[in-house]
Amino acid sequence: MLFWPGALPARRKTLLLNEKHKPWATGAILFTFFSSVGYGIYAGSALNGPTGGTLPGLIYGGLAYLMMFYCALLGVRRRLPAWSLGRMSGWLRGHIWIGLLTLPMVLFHGGFSVQGTLSTALIWLYGIVMVSGVLGLALQQALPRMMTHQIEMETIYEQIPHIIDQLRSEAEKLVEKACGPLDPEKRAKAEEAESNRFKSAEALRDFYERRIDGFITSERLPPEADLSIPARSHALFGHLRKLVPPEVQETVTKLEDICDERRQLELQIKLHHLLHGWLFLHTPLSLALLLLGATHALVSLVY
Numbered sequence: 172m173l174f175w176p177g178a179l180p181a182r183r184k185t186l187l188l189n190e191k192h193k194p195w196a197t198g199a200i201l202f203t204f205f206s207s208v209g210y211g212i213y214a215g216s217a218l219n220g221p222t223g224g225t226l227p228g229l230i231y232g233g234l235a236y237l238m239m240f241y242c243a244l245l246g247v248r249r250r251l252p253a254w255s256l257g258r259m260s261g262w263l264r265g266h267i268w269i270g271l272l273t274l275p276m277v278l279f280h281g282g283f284s285v286q287g288t289l290s291t292a293l294i295w296l297y298g299i300v301m302v303s304g305v306l307g308l309a310l311q312q313a314l315p316r317m318m319t320h321q322i323e324m325e326t327i328y329e330q331i332p333h334i335i336d337q338l339r340s341e342a343e344k345l346v347e348k349a350c351g352p353l354d355p356e357k358r359a360k361a362e363e364a365e366s367n368r369f370k371s372a373e374a375l376r377d378f379y380e381r382r383i384d385g386f387i388t389s390e391r392l393p394p395e396a397d398l399s400i401p402a403r404s405h406a407l408f409g410h411l412r413k414l415v416p417p418e419v420q421e422t423v424t425k426l427e428d429i430c431d432e433r434r435q436l437e438l439q440i441k442l443h444h445l446l447h448g449w450l451f452l453h454t455p456l457s458l459a460l461l462l463l464g465a466t467h468a469l470v471s472l473v474y
């Protein structure tokens with residue numbers, strides 16, 4: 172669907188504000204300057220004050236709508252990557268600056284005032300699309316850097332469930348090597364044969380079954396769980412080390428590393444959702460904005 176962001180992508184080129192934005196920024200400033208001068212002249216000479224229904228008011232409104240239409244086409248461009256519709260980076264830059272330019276156009280169109288229910292609803296919708304766009308842009312600047320700094324082992328987002336499975340089987344193997352089979356039937360037999368060896372590491376098996384297994388495999392880590400909090404997790408593993416014999420110490424360290432990695436994956440999932448989740452507000456509301464904008468134009472022109 173064109174106006175629904177769809178499944179969160181594995182890796183999506185994000186929009187970074189860099190020196191390539193300079194020509195766009197200069198153009199936007201100049202455009203705002205000249206249209207402000209035009210507005211000043213028009214507002215000063217309009218007998219009944221500036222309103223949306225005058226010729227200049229209609230021009231500003233029409234420009235605002237065209238600009239919004241162009242911004243919305245980004246969604247189409249995103250979903251048709253194989254079509255020769257120009258480079259994505261150019262589209263993204265245009266989206267930001269033309270999107271921002273809609274603000275003076277909208278203000279000049281209404282003469283800095285809003286009348287009527289439809290126009291008020293439209294302004295609210297417009298405000299939400301703009302604010303979400305600006306917030307999304309800010310997130311796109313900050314989060315990728317944060318991911319690089321805070322996540323040592325960043326992985327491809329879509330592979331995270333697979334990596335969680337791997338972590339779990341790695342942890343299970345480590346524990347089984349130290350404590351014997353985790354399956355109760357197999358364990359009973361193994362304990363008969365080598366009871367002393369496995370008995371000494373019972374605390375480890377107990378810790379694994381009560382805390383680690385569920386922690387690694389849970390779809391979303393409960394934030395209040397002890398292993399979700401680095402300091403508490405560290406203290407628990409420290410305590411466990413005191414309960415197990417020397418030959419199992421290394422296993423405990425490896426299990427602690429596995430839990431650290433699981434926490435990092437969780438952070439990556441959260442940041443990824445934050446980085447792309449806002450589009451679930453921005454994109455559908457931008458469609459609603461275009462539809463309501465067209466209705467507003469029709470109603471105002473006809474009645």
Ligand code: HEM
Binds near residue numbers: 185263305308450
């Ligand atoms: C009112 C005008 C606007 C409309 C109609 C609009 C609409 C859209 C649409 C349809 C998308 C594509 C979403 C997708 O691919 O799922 C999008 C993406 C985006 N918009 Fe807007 N937008 C507007 C204004 C803005 C403004 C003012 C900003 C920021 C200053 C902004 C920032 C963004 C960003 C950062 C993206 C994501 C680009 C990407 O990485 O794909 N938008 N917008």
